[in-house]
Amino acid sequence: MIVAEKKPIEEIIAQVKDFKKILIAGCNECVTVCEAGGKKEVGILASALRMYFLNEGKKVEIDEVTLERQCDHEYLEEIRDRIDKYDAVISLACGVGVQFMAEKYFSTPLLPGVNTCFMGVAEERGVWSERCQACGQCVLGETAGICPISRCAKRLLNGPCGGSTKGKCEINKDLDCAWQLIIDRLKELGRLDDYEKIMPIKDWSTERAGGPRKVVREDVRL
Amino acid sequence: MKTKTPSKLEKMLASGHMAVTSECGPPRGSDPEGITKKAEMIRNHVDAINITDNQTSVTRLCSLASCIHLKMMGIEATLQMVTRDRNRIALQSDILGAASFDIYNILCLSGDHQNFGDCPQGQNVFDIDSIQLIQTVRLMRDEGKFLGGDDIKRPPQMFVGAAANPFADPFEIRVPRLAKKIAAGVEFIQTQCIYNLDKFELWMKQARDRGLHEKVYILAGVTPFKSAGMAKYMKNRVPGMDVPDDVVKRMSGVSKEKQAEEGINICVESIQRLKEVEGVRGFHIMAIEWEDKVPEIVERSGLYPRPDIS
Numbered sequence: 300m301i302v303a304e305k306k307p308i309e310e311i312i313a314q315v316k317d318f319k320k321i322l323i324a325g326c327n328e329c330v331t332v333c334e335a336g337g338k339k340e341v342g343i344l345a346s347a348l349r350m351y352f353l354n355e356g357k358k359v360e361i362d363e364v365t366l367e368r369q370c371d372h373e374y375l376e377e378i379r380d381r382i383d384k385y386d387a388v389i390s391l392a393c394g395v396g397v398q399f400m401a402e403k404y405f406s407t408p409l410l411p412g413v414n415t416c417f418m419g420v421a422e423e424r425g426v427w428s429e430r431c432q433a434c435g436q437c438v439l440g441e442t443a444g445i446c447p448i449s450r451c452a453k454r455l456l457n458g459p460c461g462g463s464t465k466g467k468c469e470i471n472k473d474l475d476c477a478w479q480l481i482i483d484r485l486k487e488l489g490r491l492d493d494y495e496k497i498m499p500i501k502d503w504s505t506e507r508a509g510g511p512r513k514v515v516r517e518d519v520r521l
Numbered sequence: 522m523k524t525k526t527p528s529k530l531e532k533m534l535a536s537g538h539m540a541v542t543s544e545c546g547p548p549r550g551s552d553p554e555g556i557t558k559k560a561e562m563i564r565n566h567v568d569a570i571n572i573t574d575n576q577t578s579v580t581r582l583c584s585l586a587s588c589i590h591l592k593m594m595g596i597e598a599t600l601q602m603v604t605r606d607r608n609r610i611a612l613q614s615d616i617l618g619a620a621s622f623d624i625y626n627i628l629c630l631s632g633d634h635q636n637f638g639d640c641p642q643g644q645n646v647f648d649i650d651s652i653q654l655i656q657t658v659r660l661m662r663d664e665g666k667f668l669g670g671d672d673i674k675r676p677p678q679m680f681v682g683a684a685a686n687p688f689a690d691p692f693e694i695r696v697p698r699l700a701k702k703i704a705a706g707v708e709f710i711q712t713q714c715i716y717n718l719d720k721f722e723l724w725m726k727q728a729r730d731r732g733l734h735e736k737v738y739i740l741a742g743v744t745p746f747k748s749a750g751m752a753k754y755m756k757n758r759v760p761g762m763d764v765p766d767d768v769v770k771r772m773s774g775v776s777k778e779k780q781a782e783e784g785i786n787i788c789v790e791s792i793q794r795l796k797e798v799e800g801v802r803g804f805h806i807m808a809i810e811w812e813d814k815v816p817e818i819v820e821r822s823g824l825y826p827r828p829d830i831s
Contacts, residue, residue: 453605453631453634453647454647455650456653457653457701460761461713462633462634462689462760462761463689463691463761464689464690464760464761465690469760470634470636470637479691482694494697495697495704497701497704497705499653500653500668501649
């Protein structure tokens with residue numbers, strides 16, 4: 300999933316303090332699962348803002364909505380009939396959803412309510428960690444199912460570096476060394492000999508480096 | 522004696538002499554004396570001087586310019602190059618720049634993470650890694666080709682080195698990792714500072730068991746402790762460093778005024794023991810901001826005078 304974190308309330312207030320009618324729009328997908336921008340968080344933010352405006356003696360109307368997804372036309376269309384009533388929308392979707400809403404409702408001020416962090420997993424309740432950077436050319440088959448691009452601080456394709464200590468990364472003792480994990484799993488799979496295969500220089504053109512990316516599937520287009 | 526480059530270091534190793542290298546960190550400013558003074562102190566006691574490339578990710582005068590200063594002094598330089606800060610265009614470009622000044626040695630490294638330095642908020646590049654940089658230099662030198670496939674006019678002539686850390690984890694892949702660097706085309710290795718000699722000897726034995734000591738020149742890395750505090754710091758704070766308790770104890774066991782001398786003693790004793798290890802072909806003496814002690818270490822280790830091989 301795409302993992303996000305709630306923005307500090309002060310940052311949100313600074314951006315919306317002069318508006319009179321605000322819609323807070325949550326998303327029912329990833330940000331709901333990582334508890335940053337689902338229906339529950341929409342409610343919490345709405346209450347916090349109402350309290351702030353009440354204390355300030357300002358009369359501000361705050362409405363709440365949570366869409367099934369903010370990265371699909373059909374769900375974003377659900378608010379078309381009322382979007383013009385608002386001075387601004389705070390979207391609690393990831394950066395993808397915020398942008399898609401901005402594209403669709405061109406003249407409505409739109410503010411992000413979360414910081415989009417990474418693509419990752421829920422390791423345990425309240426702990427999420429990164430697993431993929433969408434490089435566009437998956438190497439997991441060569442690296443025993445553990446991604447050195449997203450999980451090694453130096454994205455070394457031929458690691459580990461000399462800073463790997465007791466299974467941990469040189470930059471943070473709480474961070475697993477990705478190459479230690481790769482080696483452990485290669486061993487488990489009886490493939491430790493594969494460690495000595497040199498991973499070739501990577502073609503990064505399918506990653507961010509190649510410019511904004513697009514997938515076009517003729518077979519599924521209408 | 523067969524050499525592939527005009528490197529004096531390569532020639533020294535190929536002729537069977539124990540090589541001695543050292544390194545200097547460039548200054549945090551533009552005064553070339555920050556490098557030339559250090560180099561002057563050690564030039565007669567070493568075969569080549571490494572210039573570090575923004576070590577520990579702290580911004581400094583660049584390695585390439587420093588190497589040129591050494592070259593102008595008639596000193597053989599080893600250009601350290603990390604893949605942290607430059608993409609493949611810049612790396613190849615700097616290799617050609619160094620080659621245009623006839624810098625004949627290069628040490629291919631990935632580099633410390635920027636988190637350790639003065640720009641922790643900066644981007645890192647890591648377009649390629651250290652093993653791929655070894656391949657890149659060999660391609661440029663041996664095939665006369667750029668990574669993009671085009672021909673290079675007057676290819677670089679560089680003796681290609683890399684680092685090896687026998688003490689990082691996991692230990693079981695430390696020799697396979699050396700083998701991987703050799704397969705990539707590395708010709709000499711400078712190791713991480715050795716304090717745990719038993720572990721180093723085990724690593725060397727495993728390397729010999731695979732015949733790797735005959736495929737690459739291994740220079741054993743040593744760093745003298747200036748104080749017991751430094752020994753403790755290296756033990757506890759520097760990733761991938763293995764300082765046994767008895768070494769720390771030995772440093773702490775002498776009075777403060779005598780600790781520097783004790784540090785030099787340990788260093789010299791280490792070199793003497795390591796000289797006997799089959800496959801050790803020389804020493805890389807990293808006297809961090811203590812370059813003036815390098816001559817004493819080299820002399821007391823019986824590595825002086827340096828053979829004249831020109």
